[in-house]
Amino acid sequence: MARYGTAAHLDMEWVEDWARKVNEDRVLRVIGRFFTANFVIGIEDKDYLIVVREGRIQRVADGLSPNMMGWQFALRAPVGSWAKFVQPVPPPMYNDIWAMAHPIHGKLKIEGDTKPFWQNLRALSWMLAIMRQV
Amino acid sequence: MAKFDPIVGRYVYVQCGGETYRTYYEENGEGIPLVCLHTAGTDGREWRHQLCDPDIAQSFRVIAFDLPRHGKSIPPGDFYKEEEEYKLTAKFYADFIVAFCRALELKKPAVMGSSMGGSICLHLALDYEDEFSAFIAIEACDRSAGWWIDPLHHPHIHGGEVCATAVFGLMAPQSPDEYRWETWWYYAQGGPGIFKGDLYFYSVDHDFRDLCRKISGRVPMYLMTGVYDFACTPEMTEQTANKIKNSECIIMQDIGHFPMSEHPVGFKEYLTPVLKKILQADSQDRRPADRGAAMDRSRGGRDDQRLRGGRDRGVTIDEDRGSSRDGGVRVVEFDTSGGKRTWR
Numbered sequence: 001m002a003r004y005g006t007a008a009h010l011d012m013e014w015v016e017d018w019a020r021k022v023n024e025d026r027v028l029r030v031i032g033r034f035f036t037a038n039f040v041i042g043i044e045d046k047d048y049l050i051v052v053r054e055g056r057i058q059r060v061a062d063g064l065s066p067n068m069m070g071w072q073f074a075l076r077a078p079v080g081s082w083a084k085f086v087q088p089v090p091p092p093m094y095n096d097i098w099a100m101a102h103p104i105h106g107k108l109k110i111e112g113d114t115k116p117f118w119q120n121l122r123a124l125s126w127m128l129a130i131m132r133q134v
Numbered sequence: 135m136a137k138f139d140p141i142v143g144r145y146v147y148v149q150c151g152g153e154t155y156r157t158y159y160e161e162n163g164e165g166i167p168l169v170c171l172h173t174a175g176t177d178g179r180e181w182r183h184q185l186c187d188p189d190i191a192q193s194f195r196v197i198a199f200d201l202p203r204h205g206k207s208i209p210p211g212d213f214y215k216e217e218e219e220y221k222l223t224a225k226f227y228a229d230f231i232v233a234f235c236r237a238l239e240l241k242k243p244a245v246m247g248s249s250m251g252g253s254i255c256l257h258l259a260l261d262y263e264d265e266f267s268a269f270i271a272i273e274a275c276d277r278s279a280g281w282w283i284d285p286l287h288h289p290h291i292h293g294g295e296v297c298a299t300a301v302f303g304l305m306a307p308q309s310p311d312e313y314r315w316e317t318w319w320y321y322a323q324g325g326p327g328i329f330k331g332d333l334y335f336y337s338v339d340h341d342f343r344d345l346c347r348k349i350s351g352r353v354p355m356y357l358m359t360g361v362y363d364f365a366c367t368p369e370m371t372e373q374t375a376n377k378i379k380n381s382e383c384i385i386m387q388d389i390g391h392f393p394m395s396e397h398p399v400g401f402k403e404y405l406t407p408v409l410k411k412i413l414q415a416d417s418q419d420r421r422p423a424d425r426g427a428a429m430d431r432s433r434g435g436r437d438d439q440r441l442r443g444g445r446d447r448g449v450t451i452d453e454d455r456g457s458s459r460d461g462g463v464r465v466v467e468f469d470t471s472g473g474k475r476t477w478r
Contacts, residue, residue, distance in 0.1 A: 016466055023468055056470040063463035089307050092362045096303020099364040103280040118285035119292070121299045 010082055012062040015041070015048050018134045019057040022127050028055045032123035037116045038068070042076030055123055073117045075101075077108035086131040097128055141185045145206075150233040151226060157234060158206035159199035163191030166267070166416055167243035168409075169235060170198040171251025173273075173392065174222075174281075174336055175297055175329025176320040177205025180248070183398035189406075193413055194244075199234055201227075203328050219287075220331035222250075224339045228257045232265055242418050246270035249366070249391060250336045252357070253278070256378075257340075259349045268412045269355040270405075273363050273391050275370035276342040276377065286330040294322035297329040304391035306362035309400070317395045342374070351379025354415065356408045360389030384408070 022028065028035075032055020041048045049068055051059035061068060077085075077100060084094035093099055093107065098121075100108035110117055117124065143160045160178055162185045170181040178198030185196050200207040203220065213220075231254065235243055244267050247255055252274025259269055286297055298321035305314045321329070349355075355378055359371035368385045375383035386393060386404045393401035457466045 012464060019466070019468060023470065053470060057468055058470050059465060059467050061463050061465045065461040065463045067461070092306075093364050093367070095307055095362060096364070098300055099303040102364060104278075105364060114285070115288075115290060118288070118296055119290060122292075122295045125299050125302065 010043050010079060010086070012048070012060075014134060015050075015060050015062070018131050019050075019060050021130050021133050023056050025126075025130060028123060028126055031055070031126060032120075035120045035123040035127075037073070037120060038071040039117075040064070040071045040074035040076070040112075042074055043082050044079045047074070047076075052127075055127075057127075071112065073110060073112040073114055075108060075110060081107045085128075086134070088132050090132070097125060139182070139186050140188075140191065141182065143206075146234070146237050148230065148233050148237045150230045153210050155202045155210070155230070156208060157199055157202065157237075159197055159234075159238075160185055161195060161197040162186065163194050163196045165193040165195055165420060166412065166418070167235075167238075167240040168194040168196045169231070169240065169243045169245050170196060170394075171231065171245065171247030171254065172198065172200070172204065173249035173251060174332030175204070175324040176317075177201075177207075179205065179320055180317070180392065180395040182395075184246075184394055184405075187402070190409065194409065197238070197240075197243075201230065203325055203331075209325070220327050221334035222332045222339075224254070224257050224335055227254050227335055228261060231258065232262050235265065241420065242267040244268040244270065244412055246272065247274075248272035248394060249274075250332055250340070252366075253336060253340045253342075255355065256342045256346065256349065256374075259353055259355060259378075260345060263350060263353045266353055267416060267418065269353060270358065270408060270412075271355055272358045272393055273360065273366045273371075274357055274374070275359075275366040276346050276374040277340065278366050278370070279337050281333040281337040281365065282330065283333075284330075286333070287327040293326055293329075294324070297324055298322040301391070304363060304365060305396040306360060306388050306390040308388035309390065309397040313396050313398065317392050320395070346374060346377035349378050351381070353380075354411075355381040356384060356411075357381060358384040358386060358393070358404060358408070360386045360391060360393055362388075362390035365391060382408075 035055045036053050038049060038051050041050060047064055049061040049064055049071060050057060075097060081094060081100055084091055093105055101110050140162045141160045143158060146157050146159060148155045148157045172178050172180045177200040181198040184190055185198060190196055203209040245255055245258060252271035255269040255271035255274060258266060285291055287293060298318040301321055302318055305317065357371050357375045359366060359368050361368055372383050375381045384404055389397050389400050457464060
């Protein structure tokens with residue numbers, strides 16, 4: 001459990017490893033063909049910018065600088081929520097981004113412009129599930 | 135010789151609320167009528183495993199219909215002129231179930247419904263208890279808020295993909311991939327606005343927090359919920375069951391919100407004892423002579439297919455990666471162009 005339970009584990013190196021796995025995925029090239037967006041993965045109080053172009057992660061950054069021109073939506077949760085989400089077999093209520101974000105649970109917040117979040121939910125969910133392979 | 139499913143499908147004309155609905159249903163088996171209610175935004179195909187199960191078919195006449203606007207049951211002829219968006223109400227839903235059962239001349243059927251089909255069992259128990267012999271309310275609770283939301287029916291959002299993906303996480307990671315994605319497929323095929331409209335009943339019109347205690351308990355109710363259901367959690371089901379007389383609460387491990395379609399083998403382990411009780415308690419003159427015997431054979435091993443493999447580090451290559459600093463922020467770029475890259 002220790003391996004999955006710390007903010008130190010879910011760091012920039014882990015985000016980079018995940019991005020590489022995402023870019024190796026062959027299904028995303030089909031279902032994510034029109035997924036182009038900038039979004040934020042917020043782990044505890046740390047924001048990671050994810051720049052997605054046509055279903056592939058073009059750039060990640062461990063913070064937000066003026067040159068990045070902002071983001072459309074952010075998925076922010078305590079490290080404990082992300083640590084459960086990324087387990088190979090996640091526990092109930094933490095196995096899905098919408099499960100965590102649903103109003104009756106509130107384990108994760110979807111912030112910003114939520115329309116691109118919903119528009120790309122299929123590819124985004126597939127992309128986030130790849131976190132379990134990192 | 136070709137392989138066939140034992141399911142037979144037909145259309146019946148059902149009168150409800152001044153309209154006549156050409157209603158599709160499928161059935162198999164003989165014995166106690168067991169009317170199966172699909173979840174929001176989908177259709178009776180969700181019940182195909184139970185419809186095909188010879189152990190169940192030996193003692194039950196399993197029937198699954200498609201609500202109007204779902205599956206093969208077309209909407210009213212003037213749906214395109216409706217001046218209000220589609221919203222399923224508790225009254226129409228309950229009335230339609232009763233009208234369907236009467237149209238087929240079913241004698242004291244048992245009802246097995248999931249999600250909104252489970253929620254409506256509470257209404258049937260309160261308003262129509264004389265019509266039914268048992269309720270199996272799957273993934274049901276007295277109230278499940280937060281699902282009547284616009285992203286599920288919006289012209290800028292692919293309705294099929296968003297409805298299907300919004301419910302995908304309701305299924306357990308332990309359920310077989312094949313059946314989880316089949317359930318996803320059913321959701322992707324709903325008519326525009328139908329899932330959202332059904333959720334008007336599920337999340338808004340259905341509020342039994344104070345009404346549960348008014349159910350007489352003359353008809354037994356079995357509430358069955360999977361631990362991965364985040365819309366109707368085990369705790370929500372237990373609290374509901376505590377308020378309903380003559381009810382039993384069954385929590386299902388390694389199962390989510392769609393037991394019948396996401397994990398039919400796992401679900402059968404929990405369903406079999408419930409069906410046995412319904413058989414034993416049935417007082418109508420319709421039972422096959424060897425009732426109950428078939429149910430003993432139905433306990434198979436759990437389908438333990440794991441969905442997600444173990445964690446695998448050590449494959450990634452990062453030779454195409456470049457990194458830089460941007461105002462104190464580390465930026466890492468990936469080559470997404472298929473080999474060539476240009477550094478700024």
